[in-house]
Amino acid sequence: MAAKSSQTMTIPTDAELVQAPADLWRHCLSYLTPMAFSCAIQLGIPTAIHRLGGAASLPDLVTALSLPPSKAPFLSRLLRLLSTTGVLASNEAGIYRLVPLSYLLVDGVRIDGDASQMALVLAVTSRHYMEAAMGLADWFKKDIAPPVPSPFEEVHGAALFEESMAVLDPECDKLFNEALAAHDHMGIGTILRECHGLFSGLQSLTDCCGGDGTTVRSIVKAYPHIKCDVLDLPKVVDKAPSDGLVNYVAGDMFHSIPPAQAVMLKLVLHFWGDEDCINILAQCKKAIPSREAGGKVIIIDIVVDSSSGQMFETQLLMDMAMMVYTRGRQRDENEWSSIFAKAGFSDYKIVKKLGARGVIEVYP
Ligand SMILES: C[S@@+](CC[C@H](N)C(=O)[O-])C[C@H]1O[C@@H](n2cnc3c(N)ncnc32)[C@H](O)[C@@H]1O
Structure with a gap:
């Protein structure tokens, strides 16, 4: 029989009774x-x-x-x-x-070359995002066989950044893609200044899931000697600007990644579950030479770190966002290390933590 709550519950002090409703209001109304x-x-x-x-x-x-x-x-x-x-x-x-x-x-x-983040705020406060979050409790109660759709998919019958979203609501789909591009491109200038050794010794680089090539164009401007390929889906590469700085390759990272001394995965893996990440990393490993020949995978993504103060809460909110809106997740160092080992890599180094994100080198 369950113990009576009066026997197990610590009676709050007056000070706590004053604080608790204030905390309640703050949490409920913080939306x-x-x-x-x-x-x-x-x-x-x-x-x-x-x-x-x-x-x-x-x-x-x-x-x-x-x-x-x-x-x-x-x-x-x-x-x-x-x-x-x-x-x-x-x-x-x-x-x-x-x-x-x-x-x-x-x-x-543009601040440091980065576009305005207005679209990001408008996207995450849109009706579609809000309704997905409101469907979270119903989603938890359903026992769905893998691959488990996100609450966003459950509520809307469409997945973010997929054709299904464009069919559901073309205007919102456009906003969501603008928000993704603005969000993902942000911060490459700081990475180039703070992590010089990341790119300086490279002869070639493949930006896997590099979209329209904005990130890699910044890298080529800083390091003109690096031969850069951008891999993305045909529907993205078909619309990419052909400025001669970057070579675009249309393809699927689950099948093959253009060979290079380094493959970069910038804000890619957090979008995918562990099994998919292991498959993507295994393809990266096939695309790069040995560690002695300078082979590495560069990952730019959140490294959840409970000792990172206020950044920790941001990282957890970003993890909840991945849970509600996608099938991905944010990972702590142990979780990263585990998928690197499962994909056949021998070692890794967290080169730098920049804000809520981390820069990791992974070695074959
Ligand atoms: C979150 S964005 C990546 C952000 C980008 N790396 C950056 O830093 O700006 C996801 C990209 O992955 C691409 N993508 C998704 N699935 C893919 C696949 N199987 N193969 C190649 N690219 C893929 C999408 O078209 C999209 O451009």
Whole structure:
């Protein structure tokens, strides 16, 4: 018989009883933070502050955004939340400024060569993403034979970045692909500056799942001697720009990867389950020479690390995102190490942790 809860439960102190409802409100209502974020983008707040010279008062913003003056008190409350959550900065004089996060949300401005991340915020706060998350409990209760569809697939009958999504809602599919491209391309400049040895000794590189080649073009600009191939699906390669800098190969990484001294998998493996990752890595191993000849696989992906402070929560949220929206997952170092060994690799090195992501070299 179950023990009576009064016998097992520790009675909270008054201080805890005061704190608990506040924590409850914060957790239940924290979904309003990304909604406020999305609203700021739809209204164009970061772009307006940028165009006003990087600093703006409430009346400046009401005018610049062409809002009815009657909405000024409400806008003030939205701006207060955005400032408190670190999306904007504000001072006692009521002046709002951009911070590094909001620089990423200015329309048409590239920061360190990276496109605006507006599409990412609009995608993850879209109805399709929200409804997938709302279907999580139902998804847990269903005993579905593998391959287990994501809650997104269960709710919508379509998979992100697949033809089925384009059929379901072409406009949202376009937004989701823009968001993916903006998100995935972000940060290559920092990687090139912080991890010089990653590419400097290479003669050739295959960017596996390299999309339209944006990432690899940055690498070639920094290291013009590297011969670069980009492997992606025919539907992507057919639309890729032919600028002569990069050689595009249409194919399927599960069947074959163009040979090179190094194969790069940037933000690829988190999209796939362990068995698929092992198969992809096994193909990478066939494509590279021995370690002595400089053969390596370069992986740029999250390495979940419980000692990484606030980054840990970000990494766990990214893992939940993979669970709700895809069939993939984020991995900690032990999980990475296990799939490297199963794919036949002898060793690896975490070259650098940059923010929530890590850069790993894996050796045959
Ligand atoms: C998440 S993106 C990769 C991001 C990219 N590496 C970057 O850093 O910008 C996924 C890419 O994998 C490609 N892809 C998916 N399945 C593939 C396969 N079987 N073979 C080759 N490419 C594939 C998709 O077309 C898409 O361009």
